[in-house]
Amino acid sequence: MPIDTIEIDDAQVAAVLALREGHFSDMKSKAVGPAKLTKALSAFANADGGELYIGIDEHDGVFSWRGFPDEEAANGHIQIFDQLFPLGDGFKYEFLSSSSQPGVVLHVIVLRSGSIRKASDGRIYVRRGAASQRLETTAQIDQLERDKGITTFESETVNSPLDTITNSETTIEFMLEAFPLSEPDRWMQMQRVIVSGKPTVAGLLLYSDLPQAELPKRSSVKLYRYKTSDAEGRRETLDGQPATIEGPLYNQIRDAVQLTAKLVESIGKLGDEGLTSVTYPQETLHEIITNALIHRDYGIADDVHIRVFDNRIEVESPGRLAGHVSPENILDERFARNGSIVRLINKFPDPPNKDVGEGLNTAFDAMKKLQLKEPIIVELNHSVMVNIRHEKLASPEQMIMDYLRLNLEITNRIVRGLSGIGSENKVKTIFQGLMRRGQIERVPEKKGNLAAYRLTEAGRRSLEEYGGN
Structure with a gap:
């Protein structure tokens, strides 16, 4: 099967060289042995897919184009790849050439594999951020096998006309911006959002102007405003009619965030200076709504x-957490149920999932900075609920005392991590106040950057008397 050679212009060359090694991309010199490169291919296939560019040199963080002299010079690489990953079975190859650059770059598009892929050393690798991590234990491999047994609805084909996605306004705008020299049909076939002449669910969600026409009751966002702080919203507390947010996924995420923020601003809260608007961090709303839409089942x-309440926002997403992710480890672990959606929406300008795998961490950190409690993530029978509360954290003084009730000492860094306070000097002032009240004291042998604080006898008695409250 012949491999196409694609001529690209200087702007596209610059876009390739501007890429950085990450969860979905890797850049390698042609001098790297093909057997070693199979580790990256194995890692991409066993995770969410990705793209490998061979013929890009890196020096001190700067990438430069130094491709193969011609297509035949890459035969050794392709032969090794084909032995492990047969052409057309989850992998697509093409050469990139430019009149202004030396040689051709081999571009390997790796799709998420339905089976486990091993590298030429017989080992199994998984992509984690910018690294290809080898699975060492039987438990890790068993978990990957279970993950690979999960099918995803995004790859199902739909009996819709192809021009629903190949000739939509969304696609025309996207292709002109991101891939101006590519034809939509060919590009979408390579990305496997057209299969057997039909668009997939992922293709419709990303590139149709109105996916909801083809995927009713499973691709909209419903936005409610309940004028209550009760545990559940009821018809009598519902303010007006729920809003329905539709459109392609990229636009839908943007519109859902903007409309939610606007609705929240209409909520008044009585403060020291009278009635003020309730505010939530824009980053929190963006990241949680983005996750709900791209990772849902x-x-x-x-x-x-x-659902917007007087004291909280609830975001409920269909489907339980995928793979090994749980509410307890969700900030540290990741699993993309919809690998194609996650990867391809990242190609849009200013993608909603810029920091792949870090979105929820950003959301939680933004709440801390406003001294608001962290969101609560709950797994229900058939959905995941994220509760974003408009409730203040305990005072920093109370956090310090509560921490010392269970630990021997505390440092400035620990307080900043607990409270979201960014200033070391502000934390020092809080420590000084507690010392003046006789609640804590410096640990004598720890000074400078190692300075730590511990409870005094008076501080212990206070905790015993008031139970840490």
Whole structure:
């Protein structure tokens, strides 16, 4: 099967060289042995897919184009790759050439594999951020096998006309911006959002102007405003009619965030200076709504529901957490149920999932900075609920005392991590106040950057008397 050679212009060359090694991309010199490169291919296939560019040199963080002299010079690489990953079975190859650059770059597009892929050393690798990590234990491999057994609705084909995605306004705008020299049909076939002449669910969600026409009851966002702080919203507390947010996924995420923020601003809260608007960090709303839409289970016939209460926002997403992710480890672990959606929406300008795998951490950190409590993530029978509360954290003084109730000492860094306070000097002032009140004291042998504080006898008695409250 011949491999196409694609001529690209200087702007596209600059875009390739501007890429950085990450969860979805890797840049390698042609001098790197093909057997070693199979580790990256194995890692991409066993994770969410990705793209490998061979013929790009790196020196001190600067990438430069130094491709193969011609296509035949890459035969050794392709032969090794084909032995492990047969052409057309989850991998697509093409050469990139430019009149202004030396040689051709081999571009390997790796799709998320339905089976486990091993590198030429017989080992199994998984992509984690910018690294290809080898799975060492039987438990890790068993977990990967279970993950690979999970099917995803995003790859299902739909009996819709191809021009629903190949000739939509969304696609025309996207292709002109990101891939101006490519034809939509060919590009979408390579990305596997067109399969057997039909668009996939992922293709419709990303590139149709109105995916909801083809995927009703499973691709909209419903936005509600309840004028209550009760545990549940009721018809009598519902303010007006729920809003329905539709459109391609990229636009839908943007519109859902903007409309939710606007609705929240209409909530008044009585403060020291009278009635003020309730505010939530924009980063928190953006990241949690983005996660709800790109990681939901599109096989479940339900919409994403956003409920705005007087004291909180609830974001409910169809489908339980995928793979090994749980509410307890969700900030540290990642699993993309919809690998194609996650990867391809990242190609849009100013993508909603810029920091792949870090979005929820950003959301939690933004809440801390405003001294608000962290969101609560709850797994229900058929959905995941994120509760974003408008409740203040305990005072920094109370956090310090509560921490010392269970630990021997505390440092400035620990307090900043607990409270979201960014200033060391502000934390020092809080320590000084507690010392003046006789609640804590410096640990004598720890000074400078190692300075730490511990409870005094008076501080211990206070905790015993008031139970840490």
